[in-house]
Amino acid sequence: MNAEDIASGLDEMRDDIVAFTREILSIPAIAPESGGEGEMKKAGRILELVGDWGFDSIERYDTPDYRVPDGRRPNILLRIYGRDRSLPKIWVFAHMDVVPPGDMDKWTGDPWTLRVEGDRMYARGVEDNGQDLVSALFAARSILRSGIRPKRDVNLFLVADEEVGSKKGMVHILEKHGDLFSRDDLFIVPDAGEPDGTMIEVAEKSIMWLRIRTSGKQVHASVPDKGVNANLAAMRFLVEIHDELGRKYPEKDEMYDYPISSFSPTKRDANVPNVNTIPGEDTSYMDCRIMPGYDVSEVLEYIRKRAEEHSRKHGVKMEIETMQYDQAAPPTPPDHPVVKIIKDAVKKVYGIEAKPQGIGGGTCAAILRRAGYPAAVWSRMEDSAHMPDEMALLSNYMGNAKVFVHIFLS
Template identity: 35%
Template sequence: MLFPKATITQWIDAHRSEILDTYQSILRIPALSPENGGNGEWDKTRKILEILSAWGWGDWIEVIEIPDERAQKGTRPNIIITYNPTSLALDEGGCIISVAHLDVVPVGDLSQWDHDPFDPVVIEGKLFGRGTEDNGQGLICSLYGLKCIVDLQLPVSHSIKIVLVADVEMGSKYGIQPLVKQNLFNPNDLVVVPDAGVVSGLEIEVAEKIPLRVEITTEGRQGHAARPTDALNTQPIANKLATLLFDRLHSQFAGTDPLFYPPVSTFEPTKRKNNVENVNTLPGKDIQWWDCRLLPSAPKDEIQELFLSTAREIEQESGATITVEFRSHDFQVPVITADTPVVKRLQKAIGTMIPGEIKLVGIGGGTCAAFFRFEGIPAIVWGHMAHVAHETNEHCVMDYLYTDIAIFAAFFLDLD
């Protein structure tokens, strides 16, 4: 069919107030993982289920709970919405699927926010709040892209699924990882993950760097700051280790790949655990974390060995005890090529609303698309975003959102 652009944009314009109200009501509910001091995604899930039931979609919904005793109800919820108006065979020809996530990251330094991060507000066409871009924008444009089709009774020849998953920010152990193991998806599915993008909306992510997270614990002896010789202060020891690692990693593993931005592997010290409560005590323990994003060609074993050997060097020099723990995916994720059906379909959908040449790229940020790709399902990532995920004053440009709703409607339809 030809894309009914005028009809769809008129529908979106008529529903702008409703779209904003729905968006804000969902964003007001934090959905933090237990690792980040939250209780999971159930509160947000209940709100979304309430909204979908009011739309008359109750019979289309399945909630899959993955056990996690740390979370509310002892589980992490994952919502699957299936629109199958003509009873199309779900295992033949594949489904059209959008996958967004429910969880958000912590707000960080609250003093750097201009507004309450969980009371979203529109200023000069931008909606400010935690989770607006990551991943509320993808969630809302997926839901309203489908709602537009349903309300307008536009014909579809594929089943459509919207999957809203838990735990993406902490690795998807309680979300898409177990879901893809349950045979809920197949290699013929056309999967888009609206979880990363650029201002132009003209980039499709087809490859991801390999995430490597490292936890380094340095143990010495706590003591009084007036008697440093009676203690073993771990802070300068850990600082020296971090500086050496930073310099060595960037100099020894400096390979490039122009598909990615930035085109290099990245090695960044990030989180650090609070050590002592008062200023005149020398800390006897230091725990810091690194977030590394490795190019597919980077030698992960050699990188891990550099962490270990540098730690042993500082351990012998200082007398401290240093342990290094690694967390990483143990698989290589394939790159999706330009001739893949889902790439062609999304390119056509983007072209209905945004003129210009569409570029295929790789990113450093991890998305749940990687788990689809590893299972042989060619998922791609796309967004039309301000590129402010995880920042203070995170926001969504509302005009981008309304454009994206039309693009997702186009993606769900079968266009000539």
């Protein structure tokens, strides 16, 4: 029996995959920051379901958390031992937590009850990250059923807390249990991708969110000369700094989905409630996605310097505050072995050429990369995470599981 035979065997598990998904998604697994009780109930049900599948080891690396009823956040490691345990190991990280449903009026069904309509499945967490958590588990189950032992160790880490920063999940594991890993191991995070499955994410931009507070002098709109229009001063600054930053930091890399840095004015808080008042206060925001070759602190220093100059010129006071500040992790080399095994597996299952790319968003793979572990992010998904009526394709569940079979047997 070869990898193709084992992957084909997943077709017989189609109903089991749907039933398993229905079971685990019926249990809300929401972080306490978002009003939930954590992932423990969901983790317990997963362990009940996979307990007799034949994993060589099932281990717990839970994190203390007094905010949840159990006082712990679960991190579960499921192992299949390879024929040669000295070879670099495969690690797949999938997260059990989900975001809240949000506005229930925008859902056409219960977010905690899986609906299957042809190839489409709807529920909270059905894509993020249920799709690839289930796909990886059933790929492992298919291998275990076959009796074939993979060449190298295969490790599935089901982690907590990804949606709110991973401190109780991946960060805790790396800080307290870093001896589990080797820098030669192969790390895969199946938590982002494209509908056609062609993107293998190996690099991310630095992210900086700024709050820009501008103080002037409020007056009646009929006498603008007696005041200082904070709104106007802020708008001028945002336009100027947007254009200046683009010229000052022009690095371009076509590997990224958007190949240059972006400095986007976005949100603006409400100021005065009426039309005929010139506002004395303005609060605006910028989203900056910066190419990894630039030092974020240097970009921030330049913005603050220009804000001081703008303040003096227009008679306002401007304060720049960071809301998010993440220097990009070192990219995973596009020719790294983990990229190659994903490319080969995707080609065998989907018949397409996946290629390494960079993105402007952030994934928890950056946590691994900062710790010195080159990680690759891959999935074939519809990109409906966090939306009302979150949706995933059953065909992606099946196809991605087959990709994982080929990866695990590489």
